[in-house]
Amino acid sequence: MVLLAVLRLYEELIKRPVPITSNCNDQRWKCFENCLGTLDGTYIKxxxxxxxxxxFRTRKGEIATNVLGVCDTKGDFVYVLAGWxxxxxxSRILCDAISRENGLQVPKGISCL
Incomplete structure (x- = not known):
C-alpha cells in the first residue's frame, strides 16, 4: 500500500536534476559549478x-538494505535506489545506478566525483 502511494506521488517526490550554473548566487554552491548536487547512502533494517x-549483514552486524539518495541544491531528491x-x-551501487536503463541520469559534460 505504502509503495503504491509513493509511486503515485513520484512526480511530486522526485525532481529532475539541474546542474549548478556559473551564475549561481548561493555562495555555498559556487565552487560546485556543473555538479548535480549531493549523494549519500544509508541503511534500512x-x-x-x-x-x-x-x-544483507552490514559491517556493524545489522541486517539491512542499502539506499542511495541523490539530492539537488534545494534538497529535493532527484534519484533514489533501494534494494542492494x-x-x-x-561504488558498486553507484555503478549500478548509472548503468540502469532508467537509472541515475548524468548529463553530458557533468562529472561524477
Missing part, C-alpha cells in the same frame, strides 16, 4: 530469509 542474511544488500560497496 529489513527482514530477509535466513539464507540471505549474510549478504547491506554488504554492497558504495
Amino acid at each position: 529489513v527482514n530477509v530469509p535466513a539464507g540471505d542474511r549474510p549478504t 544488500e547491506g554488504s554492497a560497496a558504495d
